[in-house]
Amino acid sequence: MNVDPGAPDGKAVAIDVEGLTKSFGSKTVVRDLTMRVGRGQIYGFLGPNGSGKTTTIRMLCGLLTPDSGHGTCLGYDIATESAQIKPRVGYMTQRxxxxxDLSIRENLEFVARVYGLSDPRGKARAAIERLGLKGRENQLAGELSGGWKQRLSLGACILPEPELLLLDEPTAGVDPKARRDFWNEIHALAAGGLTVLVSTHYMDEAERCHEIAYIAYGSLLVRGTVDEVIAGANLETWTVSGPEIHTLSEELIAVPGVDMVAPFGSSLHVAGRDHAALEKAIAPFRNDARYVWAPSEASLEDVFIDLMSQSQDNFQ
Incomplete structure (x- = not known):
């Protein structure tokens, strides 16, 4: 087991990679990516669709071979020892x-047998109990709602007791309560030592991660805790409300010094990275009595929108 001497409390390192690059044809999907993830961490990946999040996750755990770069996952070389990594990884896809046409119990027993686990029936019963599926074990999987399907998928992923869990936008289309229950279980698993890599578009889910990374069209732009990422963006933010907010938004975004404008309900978040330039830009609008302006703290969503505005699609 690798140990990161620079990590807090000497935590073991689950993933340690440097300079990973991957291209498909003439398009570079991931470029020169370096990352370190501690064991027991929940690590979130954010970024626009097609930005390389899934490709990154697959390279990090040896499921996809990088064109260049090197590193380890769970102590094994991602390029030469992927066969040792794969049995230690659980992968839950969005779909x-x-x-x-099998029941919950039958699906879990089948997965247990595929992995060659002893007592597949007992393992399936334990997973059903843990994930709150008792009473539904004989229900066909195809008849389940999105939230219950999600629980079943998670149960199948953790059945062989992996050391690393990959979640690729796992809660898309799932109701808020089911999402909360899902994340409570993920935190319980991480507390037991399981490392989790998750890609998501939901800001509240990103805020539940121990660390996050923002990937835009192949490049890793920022990484760290949520507080570190927000602080590092250096966004000074104002909230403004009043009539004809849409028209005001179009006017503001065209003014030099305003780097981000985003609607939030009946108000706008207006932000800039240069204090003096932002103050000069919004001064004429603040003198308009129709609008109410108030300073506010930048949110993770503000940072996300700002980063998207700076990113250039590498497929265009």
């Missing part, structure tokens, strides 16, 4: 991938 439900179990058998819809």
């Amino acid at each position: 439900f991938s179990l058998y819809e």
